[in-house]
Amino acid sequence: MAQPTLLLDVQHVSRTFGGLKAVSDVTIQINHGELIGLIGPNGAGKTTVFNLLTGVYEPSEGKIFFNNLSIGGLKPYQITQKGIARTFQNIRLFSDMTVLDNVKIAYHQHAKHSALSSILRLPAHFSGEKEIEDKAIDFLKIFKLDTKKDEIAKNLPYGEQRRLEIARALAARPKLLLLDEPAAGMNPQETHELMNLIRWIRDEFDLTILLIEHDMSLVMGVCERIYVLDHGQIIAHGTPDEIRNNPKVIEAYLGQEV
Numbered sequence: 001m002a003q004p005t006l007l008l009d010v011q012h013v014s015r016t017f018g019g020l021k022a023v024s025d026v027t028i029q030i031n032h033g034e035l036i037g038l039i040g041p042n043g044a045g046k047t048t049v050f051n052l053l054t055g056v057y058e059p060s061e062g063k064i065f066f067n068n069l070s071i072g073g074l075k076p077y078q079i080t081q082k083g084i085a086r087t088f089q090n091i092r093l094f095s096d097m098t099v100l101d102n103v104k105i106a107y108h109q110h111a112k113h114s115a116l117s118s119i120l121r122l123p124a125h126f127s128g129e130k131e132i133e134d135k136a137i138d139f140l141k142i143f144k145l146d147t148k149k150d151e152i153a154k155n156l157p158y159g160e161q162r163r164l165e166i167a168r169a170l171a172a173r174p175k176l177l178l179l180d181e182p183a184a185g186m187n188p189q190e191t192h193e194l195m196n197l198i199r200w201i202r203d204e205f206d207l208t209i210l211l212i213e214h215d216m217s218l219v220m221g222v223c224e225r226i227y228v229l230d231h232g233q234i235i236a237h238g239t240p241d242e243i244r245n246n247p248k249v250i251e252a253y254l255g256q257e258v
């Protein structure tokens, strides 16, 4: 087997808001191709970690390296260009646009034709547009949304909106995909299908995935390693079995099934 290569290296990162340390001395290392979970009770700091990784917030302390490049403090669009894409806890689609247009917009970042050819509507613009549309439809097929391509995004059932958000994130061709509670609002059948889909896209797109999730069946079923946050600190990391049996984790989740 090939030697694992480090893709994401979060070193002793903290972030304070006023007097509150939302994230404190967090260290996370993820190798290329891994599927990793980030869990923790409400308010533990999980979304803040995603916001730090995607440039929404700058670390107050510590460093973040992606592909050996320091990304702490870069703007969100710069981080997207370097290959990190995310979905949100509260779905953020262009809700009044069609399903197809939601994916096409993300794909545009990777279009070969130039802005000039678009403005002048040169032949390259039209062939580029056609290529983008074909690729976007390919993505929609993977997510079983191609038959709904002309529907307005906000009219899709909740589970399908979640899938569309993942399709859109993937169209930006990330190396690292961050999924914030992808199973939220899904029924058990949809969650099960999502688990298979997450594994499949990881393999098919040569992705590395970090996901936040409260649904333990999904986290334990799909993640190879798990980091546990509590009160802004990493209190444990390890395999699903190690996490399930870790006394600190059980205490943090007291009364809940891990």
Ligand SMILES: Nc1ncnc2c1ncn2[C@@H]1O[C@H](COP(=O)(O)OP(=O)(O)OP(=O)(O)O)[C@@H](O)[C@H]1O
Pocket (backbone or CB within 6 Å): 017, 020, 021, 022, 040, 041, 042, 043, 044, 045, 046, 047, 048, 049, 089
């Ligand atoms: N922009 C902000 N300003 C002030 N406090 C913030 C900000 N963002 C997050 N926090 C605080 O940081 C802490 C961690 O919040 P965060 O949303 O990261 O937790 P979480 O683990 O994602 O929670 P949940 O599971 O409920 O989504 C909370 O106390 C929250 O109120």
